[in-house]
Amino acid sequence: MAPSTIPRSDPFADPIRMSENSEYAAGDTLPVGRDASLTLATDSLIVLEAKTTQAVPFFNVLWAELSDFDITIQYAKPTSKNVMRVASVNYLVEKPQQGYAKAWISKLLDRAYGESQRKKRIKVLINPFSGRGGAQKWFLRDIEPIFVAARCEINVERTLYQGHAVEIAEKMDTDAYDVVASCSGDGLPHEVFNGLGKKRNAAKALSQVAVVQLPCGTGNAMSWNSFGTDSTSLAALCIVKGIRTPLDLVSITQGNxxxxxxxxxxxxxxxxxxxxxxxxxxxxxxxxxxxxxxxxxxxxxxxxxxxxxxxxxxxxxxxxxxxxxxxxxxxIEERRSSFDMETPGLPELQYGTVSSPLxxxxxxxxxxxxxxxxxxxxxxxxxxxxxxxxxxxxxxxxxxxxxxxxxxxxxxxxxxxxxxxxxxxxxxxxxxxxxxxxxxxxxxxxxxxxxxxxxxxxxxxxxxxxxRGLGTVLTRSGHMYEAEGVVPRTGQGS
Ligand SMILES: Nc1ncnc2c1ncn2[C@@H]1O[C@H](COP(=O)(O)OP(=O)(O)OP(=O)(O)O)[C@@H](O)[C@H]1O
CATH class of the missing domain: 2.60.200.40 (Tumour Suppressor Smad4)
Known part of the structure; x- marks a missing residue:
């Protein structure tokens, strides 16, 4: 049913626009339920009810869908400084408004995901012994619900011994996944890069699959740099919303x-x-x-x-x-060297190995x-x-x-x-x-x-x-780390 402030003759009119606030364009507001509306504002979704208003940042919106009678929006809701939990809003949508609602959802998802890939296919690796041994528990409690709500496809495997992640990455079908996410410290991402690097088509595999961390270890530098957090639930949200970013990788030659x-x-x-x-x-x-x-x-x-x-x-x-x-x-293509994707193994070493002349x-x-x-x-x-x-x-x-x-x-x-x-x-x-x-x-x-x-x-x-750019990660920005840089963000200029 349309909100009472909207004339029945025009179910698509923007209630906010019609009242005091004119910053929302036509089509940004969806009237829902008895007396509510959903509005796409500058950087968040505004859920307006008769007596309450809440703003959900687009970054936190995980998914939205329409069934025969209602619209459901799932989002990550902060329950404390470091914890996100999946929450949802659900409202009736009148039959005549369904076409409009579909178009509105499509706009919402465009804003929610920007250039980030939706419904990522994620291979999850869990090191049951990383950190204080909580990875399995944290995955089930903090991570999986966020991936599921965001309609990500997930396949979970536990590492059984040291070096197991190298083998898993070496054997994995890189056409079947967009991301390998390790519930671990920095040890497993290191192994995953090395496993992908052992594949026959290493450069292609490393450019296809983004390697990320769900911070469950003692050292979680990768998550701090890419997402600015060591919260497992926030990192899960950052993976859902992460932007593919080429990452320089370094060949180390020692002995042979x-x-x-x-x-x-x-x-x-x-x-x-x-x-x-x-x-x-x-x-x-x-x-x-x-x-x-x-x-x-x-x-x-x-x-x-x-x-x-x-x-x-x-x-x-x-x-x-x-x-x-x-x-x-x-x-993204301009952020990598042009590696020959057909050359078997890793790129040729320009400076030779440690045994070559200096x-x-x-x-x-x-x-x-x-x-x-x-x-x-x-x-x-x-x-x-x-x-x-x-x-x-x-x-x-x-x-x-x-x-x-x-x-x-x-x-x-x-x-x-x-x-x-x-x-x-x-x-x-x-x-x-x-x-x-x-x-x-x-x-x-x-x-x-x-x-x-x-x-x-x-x-x-x-x-x-x-x-340059041989590997791939996901970051919040798509091109920089989250750390404070040598130039303050406020003084960035052009
Ligand atoms: N099931 C397992 N049993 C024993 N070791 C494992 C197992 N799975 C993974 N490992 C190894 O654990 C090591 C540490 O992994 P990870 O980075 O996840 O944890 P961490 O707690 O941050 O590490 P650290 O032990 O360096 O403090 C890696 O070398 C990895 O190969």
Whole structure:
């Protein structure tokens, strides 16, 4: 039945427009039920009843459909700061209005999804042991209802042993899925990229299937960067609404192995604090602060030979490139190198492997007093750890930071404190470059730590090479990370 304010002769008139508010175009309001209306406003759906009004952001709208008698809209409703639950509204729609209602739903879904793909086909992997072992429970409680309400097609598989996700991704039919979503820490996405990279048509598979994380682990950097959260239900909504975004992947060659890294590589204090303080797990996250301070006070150095293919050498030029990305809406194909989709396996290595002669365009960086070598493909390594505030998903570069180990203790502690908001980028003793390849060889140390995407690898030389946009992820923006960047969003300009 039409709302009482609408003349019966014109069931499609916009009640809001007809009263005090004229910002809604004709066709944006659907009269429903006895005395209610649904209106498409600027960025939300307004549900107006006789005595109540609620605004549902379009981003939260999961689905809408019309049956013979009624319209149902399902949406994600925040029940606390970090929790979303599926909720719905349902109203009668009179028979004569059904044609109009159909067109209205189509408009609502256009606004709700924008350029994001609807009804994604998602392969869900669950690591039952990630984090504190809650992944299975969180999937059923927080994630699955959101995917189901959004009409996503889901296929769920539990990982049974270490490396299982590599095998699953290697064998999967990439024509059957749009997304592989891991209920895990950062370990499973790393395995999924590597599994897709083992396929005969690796470049095609990596461009077809978006690899995402439903944050259930101890380290959930991927979700923090792509979606700005470690809430499982909010991440599920972000996957439903996520926009396909090419992601640079990095080939690491070490010994005769070649693996793909999507997150970071570290040698020196960060690697040692991350991997060498397991015995202090009882301290919780304080173990990182403690581990760092102990090494800084001792002025620990990690001598290496380091040679780097430098692409953007100055912080000024890095900031400028970052600022430009705000207004870069280039299509997805322009954000990847043109990989030959028919070439079997991964793209050919432009710089050879770690066993090849050192490429002539690699510049040696004096590193006999190296304290920290850290190369990042994403900005946040953990919440409050914005190590690479200039990182972009598909600029074809790794962000590379080197800091000497013999700087003053005060400077070292100041830079540690400045990591949280990314302001360490501007500190004079923090060398920050955009690079596309490097070789690093530890020197004069019998043993030590090298971390690739948070996993320990042998303490021996390795080489890295960036492949622009070889992988695919989903992000909220379609082209940037959610972390605070080197240029504030308010000052983006054109
Ligand atoms: N069923 C399983 N049993 C044992 N290990 C598994 C199983 N499934 C996956 N794994 C392994 O668990 C490791 C960690 O995975 P993940 O990133 O999900 O968790 P996490 O809690 O963040 O990790 P971490 O243990 O590094 O803190 C990966 O190496 C993965 O191969």
């Amino acid at each position: 192995r070649r693996t793909l890294s999507f997150l970071s590589q570290s040698v020196g204090v960060v690697a040692e604090v991350d991997l060498g303080t397991e015995h202090l797990r009882w301290m919780g996250s304080a173990r990182f602060t403690y581990g760092f301070l102990v090494r800084v006070l001792r002025k620990t150095v990690y001598p290496c030979d380091l040679a780097v293919k430098i692409d953007v050498p100055t912080k000024g030029a890095i900031k400028e490139a970052y600022r430009k990305e705000f207004s870069n809406h280039a299509p 490429p002539s365009d690699f510049t040696p960086i004096p590193s006999s007093k190296l304290g920290n070598f850290y190369a990042g493909n994403m900005a946040l390594m953990a919440p409050g750890a914005n190590f690479f505030p200039a990182a972009l998903p598909s600029d074809g570069h790794l962000d590379c930071v080197t800091v000497d180990g013999d700087i003053s203790r005060t400077s070292a502690i100041q830079s540690f404190l400045a990591v949280e908001d990314g302001s360490w980028f501007n500190m004079p003793h923090v060398n920050y470059r955009k690079i596309s390849g490097y070789r690093i060889t530890p020197k004069g140390q019998k043993s030590g730590y090298i971390s690739i995407d948070g996993e320990r690898v042998p303490f021996e030389e390795f080489q890295a090479e960036v492949h």
